[in-house]
Amino acid sequence: MSALYAPLAGATALAGATNGVWALISGQWQREEGGPAGVMALASEPNGIPWALAPDGVWRRDTSWQRVHTIEDDVLAHPYGLLPQGSNEVLVAAETGLFALAGKRRYWLKLEVRPGGLLSSRARAVAWLDADHFLVATDKGLNLSNGTRGWAPLTGAEGLPILDLTHIAAAADGTVWFGSEEGVIRWKSGRWTYLAGKRWLPDDRVTALAPALDGSAWAGTAKGLAHLYYRKLTLADKAALLQVDLESRDRRHGYVTQMHLRAPGVVEGALQEVSDNDGLWTGLYIASQSYRYAVTKAPEAKAQAWRSMQALLRLESLTGIPGFPARAVCRTNEPQFGSRSLRSDPEWHPSPIEPGWYWKGETSSDEIDGHYLAWQVFYDLAADEEQKRQVRATCKRVTDHILDHHYYLVDVDGQPTTWGFWGPDRLNDDPKYWEERGLGSLEMLSHLKVAIHVVGEPRYERAYQELIREHHYALNTIPAKHPGGVSHDNQLLFLAYYPxxxxxxxxGLRAIYTESLKRSWDALRADASPLWNFIYGACTGQPCDVEAAVEALREMPLDFIQWRMRNSHRADLDPSHRRPLPWAERVIHNWDASPYHHDSGSDRSEADQTVWLLPYWMGRFHGLIE
Structure with a gap:
């Protein structure tokens, strides 16, 4: 397939091929009699009559295919596209320029490149925008024109992602699609969208492009055909679809983390990873389902939250160390247990509690953030009395472990873990850890506040007040977000702010904590994260860029496969990194990743849908969205 054209009266599409022109009629491709061979492009007059560009000339089909004019290689070499302007008038885009069929005796007139005019003599495609204006695709960007006198450029400065364009397809609803060697671009209502990679296309090299009546587009590539369209969904509809996707995967023992795919893009038979942060990611899922239950009272939401909460509690019980949760657990009969990385990792230990289980140590503060958040939200919104009792008992053991060990997590070897520390001896007194001071202080105050709420031990209140009054932990939180902080700390900050x-x-304390949150949110506001925005709004009652959060929830694709995405070559990138690329154009990552990574992804993993479900249901619960 070398060219596509749609729609057409009596047929849904025309396709050009080496052996002629083919029409799609009643779902069947039929070859058109007398059509040209080797068709390179198809287009139509304003009245719908189709034209074809072939090596031997330009052709028109009224009642039958007729050649209108020949093409001479020494004048018009390597033609790519055409724009019929009437029964005997046409523009042709070619490697050697943009040409108009002109004069009484009909000859090819070359339109010259000039400042304020045509951007390049290498014209690749030409198409109508409306009855008065047409678009010219070149290797240096786009031109808008109403003829030989009025010209306007559209390049990276105007938001065009790829300059070297090869195809144009303008739909009746005003949507314009562009093809290139590096993907498809959509231009609609002043907004550019770049669609590349296997999330959207079988191959980035676009060989044919055609619009449909509904504003969608068909893109032919070297490896197959793609139909690109926007589906109208409410956020509630999207939540239901993503919930089904998440629960349809094999969620081992109730944990929720990313999936490893056996082949690129194939979710069937995928294995859920045994991660370094099973407790954190599962804790976020528990919170999402607790909010969902609070909003909908759906029994399955409560059941899913409790299933995963039992998995979370198991992380602590299987270690045999009271109050020390594992990073992850795995049964010896699971395929993941046989992996080389797991078997060779010295942090994996057999459970002394249940034979056949292994657990991973070196637990960090990341994990603990996820546990305390999940305990608080589930306890308050979804738990019955027996479930509260179990959560309370585990929360007590973990909090006691931390306090008994002077604000350290102490592993099976009797040593503190690398990142399991919250005490003033490190945060206040050791200059090596000054960067952790704000975050660590915030985390410990948050964890103690959850323990006070869930367990109610007087020692927790005493510890909370001591850290504030004698070790200025509340004041430590104000500059918690500092310029040198890494991306995953942003998530830890906001997960600690919320409880x-x-x-x-x-x-008084609320004023201090709110000042800290405001500073952190201001520093990250350009991220347009729905999770950061909704946490800020839920905790302060202040405007929280709800519109930007909703836009992010709308933009996130339904496909959570972490397809390889490449953006570093784009002409429209903001070198100052003042704003991230739209979600449709970058890899779906958890909230610990930077939204400013231009090139990433592997095609062989799927993020868990909690990335979307948590901010959505949190926003619903707090009345920030409907």
């Missing part, structure tokens, strides 16, 4: 500000009622 702390939901539970702290003292106006």
């Amino acid at each position: 702390l500000l939901q539970l702290e009622k003292g106006p």
